[in-house]
Amino acid sequence: MKKPDEISFCVQCGTPVRQEEKFGKIRPVCPSCGWVYFSDPKVAVAVVILEDDRVLLVRRVNPPHKGEWTLPAGFMDSGESIPEAAQRECREETGLEIKITELLDVFSGREHEHGSDILLIYRGEITGGVLKSGDDADQAEFFSMNSLPPLAFAATRITLQNIIKENR
Template structure:
């Protein structure tokens, strides 16, 4: 049986392109590197908001929304519901898109939904140290893991009583570049 040769890639600008890409030196295949999509939700039970204390890096020990990377072949809504279950054993129903954030420094797009618990039983999943339901005024603001968590919670509070609203984006002055 013939031995298969491992492909060899080099960084170069392919013909007709304007960016450095990983290009196979044998066949010209271009291995595009694209942003990662994060999906999550501001999940409520009545007036309370679900938060998860992270059991993993980055920002282990800090509070966050149930969220994570979208998987191949799933919708963003399905991914947000999966993340809520993985992180908080929470069964949720998505109400709509709350926000779409861009974080260029991390090459991320974050889609954050508004959702509610359909079963009040929650518990920490493998990526959470603990989970809790917080009144908005009792959120541990100084212990939030990421700026986008603060953005989502603040923007959620602005529209919590509205059925419809346009989806938010990064707040003014928050480009996500640093």
Template sequence: MYAYCPYDGTALGSREIDGRLRPTCPRCGFAYFKRVQIGANCVIERDGQVVLVRLNYGPRDGCWALPGGLVEPEETVEQAARRETTEETGYEVALDSLLSTWTRPGLETLIVTFRARVLRGELRPAPLEASEARWFGRDELPPEWELAWPSTVHALRVWQGRTAPVRNPFRGL
């Protein structure tokens, strides 16, 4: 939350927009709405299989994740999904469609997952991020407690046809 306008430094006032009082700048009109980090992931598909990478750092060390990462300011979510996927798997991919989104109230993150297919490249994990990268069949995925994030669980359930793509009805996820 801002006390001063991030554009011109003016102390923010308060104005009702869309039924809520929001911090607003009396000078330039900036209004504070919830901002989120956007993560872009790929479900790379081939012959009914999907690629997962096994993280080797941080709190999810040893867990399986979809290739992906945070969107940088100068790129689209689609560009980020393809860039991160190449960095993490060695594959250049094309995006075929939107698979799912994931959000949770109170958490400032939106995860967007695309269906993708391999254009070229050889599967090799990025050594600084993953110890392993491999294909998994639809019915041979790791157990959900070995998946890195709730968004990973959600996207893979959607991919398996077990849940709807744009809702997150799972308590605890």
């Protein structure tokens, strides 16, 4: 199976690319026009929404960790601001409108093959909408911090543990 960053053809001239060492790393290179493919880091944003001592989580419909729970989150589109990306992901996965209020944490490094290189965790507050799961989540629910469901990612677990520890 192809990795998301793998490409087969030059985007400039359509020639099949070759894997060659360029700028210290093996990269797809076009033997015809010399175009080099640089994969950009992927940026994702996740939102912690608390109501009293309960946190909003969504259940994943996609692997990895299908059926486990995580924070509303997703990749940023190029050209999108952080608030726009956070608001869009919350709307798609939970039906809720939010504003982001505070940067809680930043994680770097891919946790899995299809994950982000940079993950920004924000605190959000609900400003409208009706709770309803959608997109790549089949359930969206508030959980007491004392009885969390199986969590999908280390970044989710660490974020929630820090919130419990700091009681914020």
